[in-house]
Amino acid sequence: MNIGNFSARRVSRRSVVAAVAATALALTGCSSGGDDDKPAEKPTGTVTVKVWAWYPEFKAVVDQFNATHTDVKIEWTNAGTGQDQYTKLQTALKAGKGAPDVVMLELQEIPTFALTKHLVDLGKYGANDVKGDYAGWAWSQVSSGEQVYAIPVDAGPMAMMYRDDIFKKYNLTVPTTWDEYKAQAEKLKAASGGKSFMTDFGANDGGFMTGLFWQAGAKPYTYDIANPSSIGVNVNSAEAKKVFEYWEGMVNNGLADTTAFHTTDFYNGLGSEKYATYLAAGWGPGYIQANAGGAAGKWKVAPLPQWTAGANAQGDWGGSSFAVTDQAKYPDIAAKVAIEIFGAKNTEAWKIGIDKAFLFPTVTPVLESDAFTGKTYDFFGGQKVNEVFVPAYSAIGELDWSPFNSYNFNQLTTNLGQAIEKKTSWTASLDAAQENIKTYATQQGFKVQ
Amino acid sequence: MTEVQTSPAAAPAAAGPSEKTGRRSHRREAAAGWLFVLPFAVLLVAFLLLPMAYAFKISLYRSTLIEGEVFAFFDNYKQAIDDPLVREGVVRVLIFGLIQTPVMIGVALLAALLIDAATSRFSRFFRLAAFVPYAVPVVIGTLMWGFLYSDSLGPFSGLGIDFVSSDTVLASLGNITTWQWAGYNMIVLYAALQGLPRETYESAKIDGAGEVQIALRIKTPMISSALVLATLFTIMGTLQFFTEPLILQPLNPGAITQHYTPNVYAYNQAFSFQQYNYSAAISFLLGAVVFIGSYIFLFATRKRSALQ
Numbered sequence: 001m002n003i004g005n006f007s008a009r010r011v012s013r014r015s016v017v018a019a020v021a022a023t024a025l026a027l028t029g030c031s032s033g034g035d036d037d038k039p040a041e042k043p044t045g046t047v048t049v050k051v052w053a054w055y056p057e058f059k060a061v062v063d064q065f066n067a068t069h070t071d072v073k074i075e076w077t078n079a080g081t082g083q084d085q086y087t088k089l090q091t092a093l094k095a096g097k098g099a100p101d102v103v104m105l106e107l108q109e110i111p112t113f114a115l116t117k118h119l120v121d122l123g124k125y126g127a128n129d130v131k132g133d134y135a136g137w138a139w140s141q142v143s144s145g146e147q148v149y150a151i152p153v154d155a156g157p158m159a160m161m162y163r164d165d166i167f168k169k170y171n172l173t174v175p176t177t178w179d180e181y182k183a184q185a186e187k188l189k190a191a192s193g194g195k196s197f198m199t200d201f202g203a204n205d206g207g208f209m210t211g212l213f214w215q216a217g218a219k220p221y222t223y224d225i226a227n228p229s230s231i232g233v234n235v236n237s238a239e240a241k242k243v244f245e246y247w248e249g250m251v252n253n254g255l256a257d258t259t260a261f262h263t264t265d266f267y268n269g270l271g272s273e274k275y276a277t278y279l280a281a282g283w284g285p286g287y288i289q290a291n292a293g294g295a296a297g298k299w300k301v302a303p304l305p306q307w308t309a310g311a312n313a314q315g316d317w318g319g320s321s322f323a324v325t326d327q328a329k330y331p332d333i334a335a336k337v338a339i340e341i342f343g344a345k346n347t348e349a350w351k352i353g354i355d356k357a358f359l360f361p362t363v364t365p366v367l368e369s370d371a372f373t374g375k376t377y378d379f380f381g382g383q384k385v386n387e388v389f390v391p392a393y394s395a396i397g398e399l400d401w402s403p404f405n406s407y408n409f410n411q412l413t414t415n416l417g418q419a420i421e422k423k424t425s426w427t428a429s430l431d432a433a434q435e436n437i438k439t440y441a442t443q444q445g446f447k448v449q
Numbered sequence: 450m451t452e453v454q455t456s457p458a459a460a461p462a463a464a465g466p467s468e469k470t471g472r473r474s475h476r477r478e479a480a481a482g483w484l485f486v487l488p489f490a491v492l493l494v495a496f497l498l499l500p501m502a503y504a505f506k507i508s509l510y511r512s513t514l515i516e517g518e519v520f521a522f523f524d525n526y527k528q529a530i531d532d533p534l535v536r537e538g539v540v541r542v543l544i545f546g547l548i549q550t551p552v553m554i555g556v557a558l559l560a561a562l563l564i565d566a567a568t569s570r571f572s573r574f575f576r577l578a579a580f581v582p583y584a585v586p587v588v589i590g591t592l593m594w595g596f597l598y599s600d601s602l603g604p605f606s607g608l609g610i611d612f613v614s615s616d617t618v619l620a621s622l623g624n625i626t627t628w629q630w631a632g633y634n635m636i637v638l639y640a641a642l643q644g645l646p647r648e649t650y651e652s653a654k655i656d657g658a659g660e661v662q663i664a665l666r667i668k669t670p671m672i673s674s675a676l677v678l679a680t681l682f683t684i685m686g687t688l689q690f691f692t693e694p695l696i697l698q699p700l701n702p703g704a705i706t707q708h709y710t711p712n713v714y715a716y717n718q719a720f721s722f723q724q725y726n727y728s729a730a731i732s733f734l735l736g737a738v739v740f741i742g743s744y745i746f747l748f749a750t751r752k753r754s755a756l757q
Contacts, residue, residue, distance in 0.1 A: 087720040094725075115514060204702040229515045259600070263700055268601035403514065406721045410707055417703020421615040445515030 043330055047072050049337045052079045052089070053104035053322075055153075056286055057357040061349045065341060068348075072333055074341075082106065083406070093118040093325065101328035102338050105150055107141045107319045108207060108401045108409075114149045114225045115403040120324040122148040125335035133344040137398045138362045142321050144226045152362040153342045154353070155319035156281030157393035158211050158304050161288075164381065165298045166196060166276045174302045178246060181277075181305040185255035188276055194254060199277045200269060201247050202261030203416045206409025207317045211281065212247075213240045214315030214399050216307060220408070222449070223400045231402065232449040233438050235412075236430040242307070244416075248426035258420050267291040279304065281317035282389045286358025289379050297378060301385040303392060314395040319362070360389060367393070402437075404444065411436050508729035518726075525730035534708035535731060539738060541619070542710050546687035546742075549623050553683050554676065556627060557634035562664045564635075565642040576639070579632040587629060591696040594625045598700070613697065615704035622693050630686070634679045641675035642668055677750050684746055688739045691716070711735045 051074050055061070062076045077100065079085045086109060092099035093116060105113060113119050127148035131139055134152055142150040160181075162174065170191040175181040185198030202208060213220065218239035222232030250256040257275065259265050269275045271294030278284065280301075289296065306313060322341060328334035342349055344363040353359040354372060361367050373390055376382045402408045415429035415436075441448045511521035529535050560579055564572040582590060597603045598612035598621060605612070612621045645668065653663050669676075691712035698705045698713075707721070708714040711731060719728035 083721065090720070090723055094723075204699065260699060260701055264596065264599050265601045265700075272601075274601075404722070410717075410721065413702055414706055417701070418615075418706065419703075421701075421703040443513065445513040 043333065046070065047330055047333050048075050049073070049102055049328075049330075049334050050075050050077065050100040051102045051104075051322075051337070051341075052077050052085060052100040054078050054081045054085065055104070055320075055353070055357055055359065056290070057352055060352045060356070061341065064348050064352065065337075065346075072337060074337065086406070089113075089325075090116075093327075097327065099325045099327040101330075101334040102322050102324055102341075104153075104320050105323050106207075107138075107152070107155075107316075107321060108210070108405045110142055110149050110321065110323070111223060111225050111401050111403040112405050113323065115228055118326045119149045120326055120328065120331045120335065122151065122324060122335045122338065125332050127151060127335065127339060130339055130343065133363045133365060135362065135364060135394060135396075137316075137396050138319075140398050141319075141401075144224055147226070149225070150321035150323035151338045151343075152319070152321045154283060154359040155362045155393060155396075156207075156211070156283050156317040156360065157389050157396060158215065158279060158281055158315050158317050159385075159388050159392055160277050160302050160304055161280045161284065161299050162277040162302060163273070163275075163295065163298050164300045165295075166273055170196075172276070175305050176303070177309050178305045178307055182246075182250065182255065185250065186253075189253075189255055192273075196273055196276055197257040197269075198250070198255050198275075199279060200257045200259050200261070200266060200275050201251060202266065203258060203420055204260040204413050205262070205317075206405075206412040207281075208261065208279070209243075209412055209416070210399075211315040211317030212243050212279070213237075214397070215304060215313050216240070216243050216315075217313065217397075218243070219399065221400045221402045223402055225403070228403065229445065230447045230449065231441055233402075233434065233441060235408075235437055236427070236434040240430055241427045244426040244430060251420065262287075271295050281319075282360025282393070283318060283358060285377070285379055285385075289358070297381050299380050300383055301380060301388045303388055312391075312395045314392045314397075316396050316399075319360070360393070402441075404440065407440055408437060504729040505733060507726050508733055510726050512724075512726050514723075521726075525727050526734060528727065529731050529734050534714060535711060535734070538708050538711040538714050539735075542688050542690050545619060545623065545690060546684055549626060549687050550680060550683045552623070553627050553631055553634060554680050556631045557679065558638055558669065558676070560631065560635040561638035561642055562668060565639060565668070566660060566664065576636075579635055581632065582629050583633040583636075585629070587692045588696055590629050591625055591693045594621075594628070595697055595700055613701040613704055615701075618697070618701065618704045622690075622697065625693050626687075626690075630683070634683070637679050638672060638675055641672040645671050677747075680750075681743055681746060684742055685739055688742055689735070711738075 049072055051062070053076065058076065058078075062074045065074050079088050079100075085104070089099060089103060093113075099118075110119075123143075123146045128146060130151070131143075131148075138152045138155060142148060142152055160175075166172070166188075167174065170188055172184045172188060173180075175184050181198070188196055188198055210220065216239040218234075218237045220233070220235045220237070220240065222234070223230075247256065251258055257269065259269060267288070270278060270288055271292035278288070280288075285299075288299075303312075304314065322338035324331055324334040324338055340346060342353060342359075342361070342363070344365045347366065350359075350361055350363075350366045354361065354366075354375065361372065366372060367390060373386045374384060375386060376384055411433040412430075415433045416426060418424075419426050419429040438448050508525055509520065509522060510518050511524060512518040560575075564576050585593075597605070600606055600611065603612075611617060649667055649671075650663055653667050658666065689712055690710045694705050694709045694713050695716065698707075698709075707717045712735065715728045715731040715735065718724040718731065
């Protein structure tokens with residue numbers, strides 16, 4: 001159950017009030033009706049930049065930014081987590097008012113919002129100058145050629161978190177391949193009398209599934225925002241089916257649980273001895289620590305098991321960026337904020353981001369600093385976990401997202417969720433998703449390949 | 450019916466000295482009436498009729514990600530009628546309504562009859578206690594039940610029942626709805642019971658009727674119009690089932706799908722997939738179903754309800 005919804009809803013009412021106030025201002029003032037191509041008026045005094053984001057500990061980052069800037073002031077709103085925020089953002093963008101200047105977007109959502117043409121091209125405001133600060137795959141997620149739609153902030157390279165105490169208790173060895181992982185899962189099931197599962201495979205997170213597909217080398221979509229009306233759909237590729245076949249076997253043999261992610265039962269399972277591993281993203285520990293602190297100190301991190309022994313294939317789950325909307329009055333200043341909040345030079349912000357919020361940085365100078373790679377974590381019994389996450393991050397390949405990611409994730413999760421409920425084939429659920437997505441894309445006017 | 454009641458009073462007025470003054474005062478009355486109705490009328494137009502007209506307008510257009518907005522006439526409606534997911538949702542809420550309505554009204558009627566018959570201090574406490582769930586916001590109540598249904602936290606976790614599997618979740622949702630609304634319906638029925646003349650019961654008692662017979666043969670038929678009203682509200686509520694499934698969805702999205710009820714489907718079409726036009730069409734179709742469903746019910750019960 002997402003308790004965060006409460007505060008999101010409360011904020012939403014506040015933002016409605018803000019929107020109404022903004023409308024009133026717009027009515028009394030004269031509307032310019034200009035495009036963002038028109039040279040921005042020179043602001044006088046401190047410019048307030050509205051930012052929507054849901055990073056943990058973000059208030060401290062905002063305070064730090066405001067304390068070190070006199071010309072710009074960030075006004076931060078937590079408009080909800082993930083889809084909650086996107087829903088509000090879509091509505092505000094469509095309405096033409098009420099959207100923030102700078103907005104947090106997960107990497108997989110960028111084509112969706114770029115297609116609406118409501119994102120400002122940050123390439124015009126110096127974003128390409130910082131391109132060198134980011135890994136190639138991360139920059140490719142936010143840009144198309146010289147056009148830059150967002151500035152990457154954090155990423156979610158995947159790794160296997162495991163409970164050292166459970167592994168020791170049942171004499172399990174840390175698996176390096178998926179075959180070994182399954183063997184250990186069987187051992188765990190027998191030794192614990194079915195009390196512990198090897199892991200939980202939540203069917204309600206399309207990002208998680210896609211991360212695993214990514215590792216297996218699947219390319220669900222071929223899409224370039226520079227050529228917006230053409231898309232390749234290959235959701236049910238052989239690689240994706242390989243992943244689903246494997247996990248269908250794990251679930252049907254009682255080795256993996258299927259409790260939905262981000263629910264109370266899921267977090268309780270992590271805090272108790274129900275799950276021995278958690279296939280986590282780089283940001284995962286931050287959320288677990290807050291929700292399932294019970295097992296603090298007992299977790300360790302190992303690389304994600306591989307399909308081929310000795311390989312180094314990796315996938316990403318989540319990660320986010322800052323984009324600037326076309327409702328920003330001063331797009332140049334908003335772009336500066338987007339670039340600087342979690343920029344390479346802003347080590348103070350990253351100290352908060354890393355130490356308190358467990359963000360996994362995408363800026364290489366921060367990522368490769370000793371302060372990050374050499375950092376020990378109490379939650380992981382003093383392990384330097386970034387020695388696992390950083391190489392994983394560097395090995396991630398490129399992947400295109402569709403410009404209708406809500407529908408994409410919905411198809412993945414709905415079809416798999418129903419397959420699990422009705423005990424039907426997981427790979428058939430991918431075929432169903434593929435058919436529905438192709439139909440949807442055609443209806444939407446795309447040329448589907 | 451109304452004519453029959455007013456005509457004796459109206460007759461002397463018409464035969465009165467000046468027909469003109471009568472008509473003028475009638476006109477003045479009408480103006481005053483409009484004035485009284487005005488605030489409501491303004492709100493009705495501004496917040497119901499205009500938004501509905503706007504929604505109807507956008508339901509006639511089709512907007513795609515690539516081609517933009519084009520006039521599509523009734524294409525969205527055609528698509529919605531052919532959409533198996535819409536049909537699945539409609540069938541689900543109809544089944545839900547068929548089971549939920551009698552259960553809800555039965556529980557409410559039983560509770561109302563019980564507290565009407567008993568006059569102890571306990572009955573006053575019970576009346577309040579049964580009403581409290583209605584005072585809890587739906588979102589909070591549903592979240593609370595989400596925790597109660599939890600496999601690891603809830604009081605029923607030892608039973609080994611999965612309350613949110615695809616087989617059980619409709620019943621679990623029905624339980625939440627009953628918990629939330631039965632008290633409200635009980636108060637409606639109880640108020641009607643309080644308005645009944647007590648002498649009737651006395652005569653019944655003298656004729657040898659027991660408490661149970663009085664409850665079933667006297668009280669229940671006499672509050673039939675309140676029963677019809679409560680049932681009507683329940684039918685409308687179940688057809689528009691929305692908040693509870695939406696809130697519980699994260700617990701098991703495989704069982705509570707994004708098209709679980711027509712309202713949830715319309716919501717997701719608009720706010721997850723930006724299909725505002727299609728969403729508007731689904732909403733209007735659902736409105737038509739609710740209207741027809743309510744009308745059928747009123748027509749079927751017209752003899753009992755006195756609502757003609």
